Amino acid sequence: MTKSFFYRHRHLFGASILCIALLVAALFAYREAQAPALPPSDDAAAAMLAELHQSTAPWTVHRRDLSTLVGDMRNGRIASAALSDEAVYVTTQDDQRYWLADQSGRIGEMILRDYGRGAVLFPVSLFDTDGEAPWYSELQRQWLLLSLLLIGAGLLVWKMRPHQALKHNTGIRFADVVGASEAKLALQDVTTYLRNPAAFAALGARPPKGVLLTGEPGTGKTQLAKALAGECGAHFIQVTGSDFSSMYFGVGIHKVKTLFRTARKHAPCIVFIDEIDGIGRRGEQSRSSDAEANRIINQFLTEMDGFAADSGVLVLAATNFPNSLDPALLREGRFDRNIAVGLPGLAEREQLFRLYAGKIKAADDLDHTQLARNSVGLTPAAIAYIVNHAALLAARENSTQVTMRHCVDALETCRIGEQPSGTSALSEAERTRIAVHEAGHAIVAAALGCGRVEKVTILPRGQALGVTLVTPIEDKRLHLESELRARIQMLLAGRGAERLHFAEVSSGAGQDLHEASKLALSMVATLGMAPSGSLLSLQAVRDAHLESDPREALNEADQLLQELDRECLALLQRLRPALQSITQRLLDEETVAGEEVVKAVRRLLGERMGEAAPARTCHLERVAASPSNGLDPYFDLAVDELPETGPGMA
Numbered sequence: 001m002t003k004s005f006f007y008r009h010r011h012l013f014g015a016s017i018l019c020i021a022l023l024v025a026a027l028f029a030y031r032e033a034q035a036p037a038l039p040p041s042d043d044a045a046a047a048m049l050a051e052l053h054q055s056t057a058p059w060t061v062h063r064r065d066l067s068t069l070v071g072d073m074r075n076g077r078i079a080s081a082a083l084s085d086e087a088v089y090v091t092t093q094d095d096q097r098y099w100l101a102d103q104s105g106r107i108g109e110m111i112l113r114d115y116g117r118g119a120v121l122f123p124v125s126l127f128d129t130d131g132e133a134p135w136y137s138e139l140q141r142q143w144l145l146l147s148l149l150l151i152g153a154g155l156l157v158w159k160m161r162p163h164q165a166l167k168h169n170t171g172i173r174f175a176d177v178v179g180a181s182e183a184k185l186a187l188q189d190v191t192t193y194l195r196n197p198a199a200f201a202a203l204g205a206r207p208p209k210g211v212l213l214t215g216e217p218g219t220g221k222t223q224l225a226k227a228l229a230g231e232c233g234a235h236f237i238q239v240t241g242s243d244f245s246s247m248y249f250g251v252g253i254h255k256v257k258t259l260f261r262t263a264r265k266h267a268p269c270i271v272f273i274d275e276i277d278g279i280g281r282r283g284e285q286s287r288s289s290d291a292e293a294n295r296i297i298n299q300f301l302t303e304m305d306g307f308a309a310d311s312g313v314l315v316l317a318a319t320n321f322p323n324s325l326d327p328a329l330l331r332e333g334r335f336d337r338n339i340a341v342g343l344p345g346l347a348e349r350e351q352l353f354r355l356y357a358g359k360i361k362a363a364d365d366l367d368h369t370q371l372a373r374n375s376v377g378l379t380p381a382a383i384a385y386i387v388n389h390a391a392l393l394a395a396r397e398n399s400t401q402v403t404m405r406h407c408v409d410a411l412e413t414c415r416i417g418e419q420p421s422g423t424s425a426l427s428e429a430e431r432t433r434i435a436v437h438e439a440g441h442a443i444v445a446a447a448l449g450c451g452r453v454e455k456v457t458i459l460p461r462g463q464a465l466g467v468t469l470v471t472p473i474e475d476k477r478l479h480l481e482s483e484l485r486a487r488i489q490m491l492l493a494g495r496g497a498e499r500l501h502f503a504e505v506s507s508g509a510g511q512d513l514h515e516a517s518k519l520a521l522s523m524v525a526t527l528g529m530a531p532s533g534s535l536l537s538l539q540a541v542r543d544a545h546l547e548s549d550p551r552e553a554l555n556e557a558d559q560l561l562q563e564l565d566r567e568c569l570a571l572l573q574r575l576r577p578a579l580q581s582i583t584q585r586l587l588d589e590e591t592v593a594g595e596e597v598v599k600a601v602r603r604l605l606g607e608r609m610g611e612a613a614p615a616r617t618c619h620l621e622r623v624a625a626s627p628s629n630g631l632d633p634y635f636d637l638a639v640d641e642l643p644e645t646g647p648g649m650a
Contacts, residue, residue: 044080045123048091052082052127059089062098066107069100082127083108089127170226170236177227178351179344179380180220183213186339187228190314194232194268197312208336209304210315210329212276214322215341218381221318224341225272228316235269237262241278244296252296260303260313267312276317277324297326304334345475349375349383356387363401371407374454376472378414386410416461416469426465433498434458434466435586436579437508440497441468441490442594443578446601447571448486453594458586469594481529484519488561489568491516496568497579520557520564530556531563578604 051058072078072092082089088100088107102108111124174184193200193207200207213221222238229236239259244252263269273279279297304315317335319325329335344352349372357366375383387402389410394402426434435458442456445468454469461467470490495509523529525538534556541548572579578600585592 044091045082045125048080048082048089049125049127052089056089056099059091059097059099062096064090064098064100066100068098069107078122080123080125081111082125083111084127170230172223172226172230174227174231177220177223178355179348180224180341181348183224183339183341184227186337187211187224190337191228191232194228194234194270194312194314197268208314209333210317210335211337211339212322212325212330212335213316213318213339213341215320216343216379217320218379219341219343220380221341222272222274225270225274225316225318229270229272232268234312234314235263235266236272237266237269238272238274240274241276244279244300245293252292253299256296256299256303263313264311269313271313271315273315273317275319276329277319277321279326297328301328301334343377343475344380344383346372346376349378352380352383353387356384357402360387360391360402361400363403365404366402366407367404371411374408374411374471376475382414386414389413412455412461412469415471416467418461430465431458431587432583433502433506433508435583436497436501437494438466438468439579439582439586440493440495440500440572442470442582442592442597443575443601444493444568444571445470445490446594446598447575447605448489450483450486450490453597455591455594456582456586456597457591459590481523481527484523484527484529485564488516488519488564489571491519492561492565492568493572496565496572500569500572500576501579501583516561517557520560521553524557524560525553529560531559532556575601575604 069088069090072090077092077094079091079093079095081091083102085105086101086103088102088111089097090099091097100107177184190208190211197207213224215221225238226236237259244255259271263271279293279300315335322330322338330338350368353368353371353375357368371386375386378386386407387410390402390406393406393409399406438456438458442453445451446453451470451472454471456466456468458466491512492509494512495505498505498509524534528535528537530553538548538550538553578597581600582592582597585596
């Protein structure tokens with residue numbers, strides 16, 4: 001609990017302390033009013049108490065029953081007595097001492113009853129009872145429930161604070177963040193503003209209030225936010241979108257207020273909200289939870305509108321799903337900047353491999369440049385995983401260094417999954433069908449130039465029974481129609497090879513058709529690549545909340561798939577010798593290098609291979625055959641999905 005929190009709530013804490021003091025005073029008054037009158041005490045009783053405090057042994061060695069006590073009381077033989085919570089100690093006129101057990105307290109009540117009637121038989125005192133306990137013991141017993149309630153109230157106030165971590169220096173600069181060069185360049189004016197907000201206000205310039213970082217998971221958005229705070233020397237508060245939700249009504253709104261109040265107090269300050277899509281979008285309030293979420297968003301918008309131009313507070317948010325944010329958050333005057341954090345380029349991937357390889361015991365044969373070429377489309381988080389997994393593979397083999405072979409195996413694991421330790425043996429017919437399927441994917445990918453064919457194997461990897469690994473040749477953000485058509489043909493090639501070789505298809509092409517259908521629908525419905533030439537985007541129709549009949553788009557997508565399937569079959573027919581050769585090699589050796597596939601295709605197409613199909617980059621990571629159940633092979637094709645709105649120029 002920070003000092004500023006105590007300062008902001010000093011009135012609440014002062015009132016709480018005053019209430020506790022009043023309760024203690026009332027308890028004292030109640031205790032004095034309810035204290036029972038003690039029986040008279042003389043020198044004999046005082047002397048007995050002094051001896052009891054020193055030792056109770058002279059009494060406890062002699063235990064008597066109730067009849068002895070009653071007889072001594074009737075005969076007047078008792079000189080003094082002392083009552084405790086569990087015993088009665090008696091001293092007689094002839095200096096004999098004994099005790100009686102009194103756990104129920106009835107013997108003590110009997111003795112005190114006589115005093116209540118006005119008869120003073122002998123001096124009686126209290127020894128080691130609750131009446132001699134400290135005053136706060138009664139408070140502990142009688143006000144335990146009140147103490148628990150006060151503790152619960154304090155915990156509730158603590159829970160109403162957002163889980164914020166206020167840092168004065170994050171210790172990270174832009175130079176420490178590898179990649180994201182475009183994002184760092186876009187944040188330069190933000191850095192200048194946070195260093196000197198008064199200069200912006202003097203010129204009448206309105207600095208940005210909020211910056212939204214978007215991009216794929218693992219691209220380094222959080223590190224970029226910390227680097228921005230470290231670059232300009234601002235305070236840094238990190239929360240997540242889910243921190244504002246609570247089971248208690250109104251707590252989320254209080255958390256938003258507390259967060260922004262803290263940021264203003266520690267300006268210049270950066271408030272970083274990771275996964276801001278957790279705040280959500282305002283709904284129709286059909287449920288009480290929707291109403292509470294709407295109030296949280298409204299309070300968030302109000303706080304952002306309340307910023308002054310020179311307040312020195314910047315809200316930095318990150319999300320992987322920008323389309324799920326409320327449109328009111330993205331308007332001008334709130335999140336003024338929308339910065340896309342892209343994937344690292346070739347040089348940046350090489351820097352990342354060098355950075356993470358420097359943290360392990362790497363061998364001298366590590367080729368960072370080659371690893372960077374083979375990791376097109378991977379995020380910095382994926383590269384960190386690859387290097388760490390390579391170290392795990394080296395440790396598994398009891399190797400003293402991490403070699404290039406370990407890194408290549410880790411790279412393949414990242415793309416196509418782990419090698420399963422125990423799998424059931426496949427029949428010869430299943431192995432042949434998987435080999436034909438994977439060979440079809442490989443030769444069509446090589447013929448159409450859909451990236452670099454790295455390897456083809458019928459060994460299980462992850463959930464796949466066979467894998468064709470195809471990596472992109474270069475970083476691309478713009479996809480041509482010819483590239484997308486080639487990609488669909490590659491997806492359909494496994495099914496086409498089965499039909500050409502066995503005259504029958506299997507369930508293994510199910511996932512292939514799923515991916516090909518999604519791509520064909522995207523081409524027809526959003527990219528204007530329909531066979532009929534239609535340019536209407538169904539995405540725009542949905543955004544306009546208009547009713548549309550999807551049957552025409554479905555028919556055109558099916559027509560496109562049929563057309564590309566015929567072209568794929570014709571290409572496979574021309575490459576049938578290569579299909580048979582690669583299939584046999586897979587059955588014999590289980591793994592075939594990509595160079596052999598390219599050579600087999602080039603022998604048949606010759607120079608026409610480059611003319612008919614120029615090199616393309618389809619960003620296909622793998623083509624894998626996976627089981628749909630324990631018996632039948634099921635083919636899984638994993639590709640990079642295009643956005644719903646289709647590829648665009650960035």
